[in-house]
Amino acid sequence: MDIAVIGTGYVGLVSGVCFAEVGNNVICVDHDEQKIEKLQNLISPIYEPGIEQLMEKNLNAGRLAFTADLAQAISQSELIIIAVGTPSLPNGEANLAYIEQAAMEIGKAMNSYKIIATKSTVPVGTNEHIQMIIAMNTLQSFDVVSIPEFLREGSAIDDTLHPDRIVLGIENPSLAAPLTELHRSFTDQIFVTSIRSAEMIKYASNAFLATKISFINEISNICEKVGADVTEVAKGMGQDKRIGSSFLSAGIGYGGSCFPKDTDALIQIAGNVDYEFQLLKSVVEVNKSQRYKVISKLEASLGPLSGKSVGIWGLSFKPNTDDIRYAPSIEIVETLIRAGARLKLYDPIAMEKFKERIDHPAIQWCENALEAATGSDAICLLTDWEEFKAVPLSQLIFVMEQPILIDGRNVFSKEQVQGTGLKYYSVGRPDLIGASRPKALAR
Secondary structure, three states, X not given: OEEEEEOOOHHHHXXXXXXXXXXXXEEEEOOOHHHHHHHHOOOOOOXXXXXXXXXXXXXXXXXXXXXXXXXXXXXXXXXXXXXXXXXXXXXXXXXOHHHHHHHHHHHHHOOOOEEEEEOOOOOOOHHHHHHHHHHHOOOOOEXXXXXXXXXXXXXXXXXXXXXXXXXXXXXXXXXXXXXXXXXXXXXXXXXXXXXXXXXHHHHHHHHHHHHHHHHHHHHHHHHHHHOOOHHHHHXXXXXXXXXXXXXXXXXXXOOOOOHHHHHHHHHHHHHHXXXXXXXXHHHHHHHHHHOOHHHXXXXXXXXXXXXXXXXXXXXXXXXXXXXXOOOHHHHHHHHHHHOOOEEEEEOOOOHHHHHHHOOOOOEEEOOOHHHHHOOOOEEEEOOOOHHHHOOOHHHHHHHOOOOEEEEOOOOOOHHHHOOOOOEEEOOOOOOOOOOOOOHHHHO
16 A cells, blocks of 8 residues: 555654555655654664664665655555654643644645544544544545554564554444455454444553553562562463463563553543543552662662762663653652762663753763773662673672662572672562671561
8 A cells, every 4th residue: 555654753653664664655754854854864763673774675665755745645645644642641641732733734635535544542532533623624535543553662663563463443344354454464363343442452451561560560569578589470470371471570660652651541531431440540559659669779778878879770661772751760860869879870772862851960971881880889770671681790799889789670580690799689589699688678
């Protein structure tokens, strides 16, 4: 098909490039002319492994183009994909301003029948709102469908090219066949449903995954008190086919552009129909409190943090992305600054974005993990980058003021820690070096 993708963020750019990769003609559209110029020069505005190579391949093949001219892109395309942002409003609801603007511009630019597909995550009923806006701005016939995305940052290309399933929210039955055929290049697991169900599937999926994360973090907190190992508990749970092993890694909580935003939005969706989603509210509260476990472990190990030097390994909300939206590192760093600590920060990719968000005299920006550890009273591992897993732990005792490592992602095993001389504290696991734990941690 000839496809126009409106929005060149994670969802829009990755979707556009992958649709081109499987043989479609794709035009990616963005109002930001500087961003379009960078894209035309094969510079991706997002960090996603492999994206620039696929951009170059499909641009050279003539299947992919970038433009700021929305009207031209609409006129040349059969399928229009809306992939603009839906950030949270202060009350947690999704901000639909970009969606509404895109719908209005699509209506004005239409020159023939079009299929408009919403990939942006939107509250239930939004596609009907989109249909109304487009109808107010065009005399052309069109259909609106919902095709929610389920990609993960850091593995977005693979998730798009090899998805678990495709959900097609369709009201016009005649669209089921062509849209199924379009997506068959990715998978045969294609589920056709109503538009409202498709909208809810996206929110329900993310809310359930967030619930699994908060649940295992609550289990990890109990494990610390009773002397169990949450990694063993999670492995035993995950072997039950009814539960599954994914999203059962204890740590300092979820972040990113999806789970925090979508859980808040679903709570608001429920509230708007007079339903209190008590379970999901608890999931959100658990996640907010979990990141402060790092602070409590630091205080138990070091005492008052004023004047202490703390190294931070990892700032992005997860590895293989530079995204710091809702990253636990933000609140942890802000809390440490308020406590008077001196910080040495390092992340393989996300430091520039983090510096735009937080820059303070108490922060020293480091070039590698060992530099962040050198002279520090403690190291806090906040993002499980592969680079950190390769750090020779035996060297830390020679460069740190105090050999304390607080592993917020349970990266290291007992075997890796033994013999290093480190005082090692993780999440939901007993002391891995066999030394006496500080009283505050042993309670």
